[in-house]
Amino acid sequence: MKITQMSVFIENTKGRLFDLCSILGKNNINIKALTLAESHEFGIVRLVVDKAEDAVEIARKNGFIASLAHIVAIEVSDDPGGLAEVLKVLSENDLNIEYMYGFVEKASDKALMVFKFEDIDKALEVLCKNKIPVISKETLNFSKN
Amino acid sequence: MIFNEKFETMKLEDLKNLQSERLRALAKYVYERSPVYKKRIDESGYCLSDIKTIDDITKLPFTTKDDMRDYYPFGLFSMDSSKVAEFHVSSGTTGNPVVSGYSKDDVDLWGEAAARSIGAAGGKAGDIIQVAYGYGLFTGGLGLHYGALKFGCPIMPMSSGQTKRQIKLMSDFKPRILACTPSFAMYMGEEAHSLGFKPENISWEIGIFGAEPWTTAMQNEIDRSLGMLATDIYGLSEITGPGVAQECHLRQGLHIWSDVFYPEIIDPKTDLPVKEGELGELVITTLTRTGMPLLRYRTRDLVSINNEVCACGRTAPRISKIQGRTDDMIVIRGINVFPTQIEYALLQVEESLPNYQIIVDRADKGLDTIEVQVEIDQKFFSDEIKGIEAVKQKIKKSIEQTILVGVNVKLVEPKTIARSEGKAKRVIDNRKI
Numbered sequence: 001m002k003i004t005q006m007s008v009f010i011e012n013t014k015g016r017l018f019d020l021c022s023i024l025g026k027n028n029i030n031i032k033a034l035t036l037a038e039s040h041e042f043g044i045v046r047l048v049v050d051k052a053e054d055a056v057e058i059a060r061k062n063g064f065i066a067s068l069a070h071i072v073a074i075e076v077s078d079d080p081g082g083l084a085e086v087l088k089v090l091s092e093n094d095l096n097i098e099y100m101y102g103f104v105e106k107a108s109d110k111a112l113m114v115f116k117f118e119d120i121d122k123a124l125e126v127l128c129k130n131k132i133p134v135i136s137k138e139t140l141n142f143s144k145n
Numbered sequence: 146m147i148f149n150e151k152f153e154t155m156k157l158e159d160l161k162n163l164q165s166e167r168l169r170a171l172a173k174y175v176y177e178r179s180p181v182y183k184k185r186i187d188e189s190g191y192c193l194s195d196i197k198t199i200d201d202i203t204k205l206p207f208t209t210k211d212d213m214r215d216y217y218p219f220g221l222f223s224m225d226s227s228k229v230a231e232f233h234v235s236s237g238t239t240g241n242p243v244v245s246g247y248s249k250d251d252v253d254l255w256g257e258a259a260a261r262s263i264g265a266a267g268g269k270a271g272d273i274i275q276v277a278y279g280y281g282l283f284t285g286g287l288g289l290h291y292g293a294l295k296f297g298c299p300i301m302p303m304s305s306g307q308t309k310r311q312i313k314l315m316s317d318f319k320p321r322i323l324a325c326t327p328s329f330a331m332y333m334g335e336e337a338h339s340l341g342f343k344p345e346n347i348s349w350e351i352g353i354f355g356a357e358p359w360t361t362a363m364q365n366e367i368d369r370s371l372g373m374l375a376t377d378i379y380g381l382s383e384i385t386g387p388g389v390a391q392e393c394h395l396r397q398g399l400h401i402w403s404d405v406f407y408p409e410i411i412d413p414k415t416d417l418p419v420k421e422g423e424l425g426e427l428v429i430t431t432l433t434r435t436g437m438p439l440l441r442y443r444t445r446d447l448v449s450i451n452n453e454v455c456a457c458g459r460t461a462p463r464i465s466k467i468q469g470r471t472d473d474m475i476v477i478r479g480i481n482v483f484p485t486q487i488e489y490a491l492l493q494v495e496e497s498l499p500n501y502q503i504i505v506d507r508a509d510k511g512l513d514t515i516e517v518q519v520e521i522d523q524k525f526f527s528d529e530i531k532g533i534e535a536v537k538q539k540i541k542k543s544i545e546q547t548i549l550v551g552v553n554v555k556l557v558e559p560k561t562i563a564r565s566e567g568k569a570k571r572v573i574d575n576r577k578i
């Protein structure tokens with residue numbers, strides 16, 4: 001299952017990330033995962049939130065450049081080699097990962113990772129065949145408390 | 146619509162005779178009334194009788210912006226200040242401001258020039274005009290105001306600023322014409338879009354935009370985003386406000402009303418005329434003004450001229466859009482760079498918005514650097530660093546191909562570059578020279 005992620009352009013001014021998070025907070029948007037990708041002059045903040053469409057609209061209204069992207073959240077067993085296992089499957093099937101990052105919180109004793117694939121549909125198929133569990137939007141939202 | 150058929154379509158030969166006659170009268174007028182001009186003409190080695198035709202204009206002395214400052218406030222008037230109808234002042238970067246005294250006839254002439262301009266842009270009597278140029282010492286607002294009064298266009302004297310109110314009244318009154326600076330037009334366009342207006346909900350069909358340099362590319366952008374025909378108007382308070390020259394609907398240059406504002410194009414370094422079509426400094430003589438007529442005023446604006454009769458029927462010659470200023474040209478590593486070139490380059494790249502700021506610095510080793518800050522457009526935001534880097538490289542390449550100097554491009558968030566509601570500040574030069 002695809003999960004919608006929000007991506008936001010920010011200039012590397014310290015306060016902007018704070019501005020963004022506080023605007024989202026004020027509007028009751030719950031941040032599940034966040035990562036910052038940087039070049040030396042600007043950054044892209046990627047966030048998994050509970051209401052991505054609303055969040056994008058709120059960000060845009062507040063002057064941010066924001067867009068939606070589809071990602072996949074995968075449960076990785078929290079043992080040594082757990083991530084390597086998943087990556088091995090992905091690589092054997094020629095799936096290109098554009099980027100990946102970890103979740104702030106856990107749904108279970110397993111670690112949650114976010115993957116952005118070049119070809120998300122093919123990725124989902126491969127994951128399914130290899131019995132690698134993909135997390136649904138609902139599961140993510142349930143894990144709120 | 147042609148406002149004044151007689152003068153706007155006058156045969157070239159008759160026009161030349163009229164200009165000659167007016168020049169002779171002007172030379173006599175200033176010689177008798179202005180001690181400054183009397184002294185300069187006496188010192189020039191020519192006498193009034195040497196001024197026979199308009200071609201003898203080169204025998205007359207130049208007037209510069211520095212003269213305006215040196216004789217501040219009333220020293221260059223050819224009329225006692227008590228007889229003047231209006232004063233207009235433009236701010237200078239150094240020293241005294243520049244003052245122009247308009248007699249009652251000058252105000253009437255100004256209205257005439259602006260009315261011709263409204264007509265050239267495609268306006269007609271009865272069209273509502275929203276004047277969003279500043280009113281006051283700056284000539285923008287009043288110029289279009291007088292022109293519209295003369296033409297019979299109902300006026301919304303908005304002045305600049307109050308963007309939301311401007312848009313509200315536009316949607317209620319449905320003016321056909323908008324007159325303001327091009328950057329304010331773009332700013333209002335953005336505001337209208339963010340308030341949910343579509344181009345078809347925007348009543349403006351004609352834009353009369355001026356008071357700052359802008360490019361054809363920016364013009365096309367305004368046409369598209371506001372669904373209107375954006376035309377360029379030229380003026381300066383020393384000569385008359387907006388209305389000295391104006392594009393007709395064909396937009397192949399700005400008709401300069403040469404029966405009253407006689408243009409010459411010269412090389413700013415040698416002071417000699419350049420060939421038709423070549424870029425040079427625009428020099429204007431006010432043939433019929435009476436309050437503060439000026440001989441051969443050096444505008445510092447760089448333009449070219451085309452003397453061919455336009456397909457619209459007007460015989461007034463056409464000047465190009467302003468290609469730069471003799472004084473705000475930035476010299477980077479020996480190369481002349483004009484902000485308008487950067488704007489042109491940005492409009493070649495669809496991902497960029499023509500909102501930019503140029504920051505010039507001098508690095509430690511004395512090498513000058515240019516940073517161009519460009520606002521990124523929502524439509525082209527990519528989720529990946531490499532996508533944004535690619536846009537940045539594209540912008541950098543486009544600018545470098547245009548100005549032939551290496552630049553750093555910095556992408557910034559939308560609306561972070563200061564938008565003034567009047568003139569846009571495009572260049573910040575941090576070099577201490």
Ligand SMILES: [Zn+2]
Nearest residue numbers: 393455457459
């Ligand atoms: Zn024409």
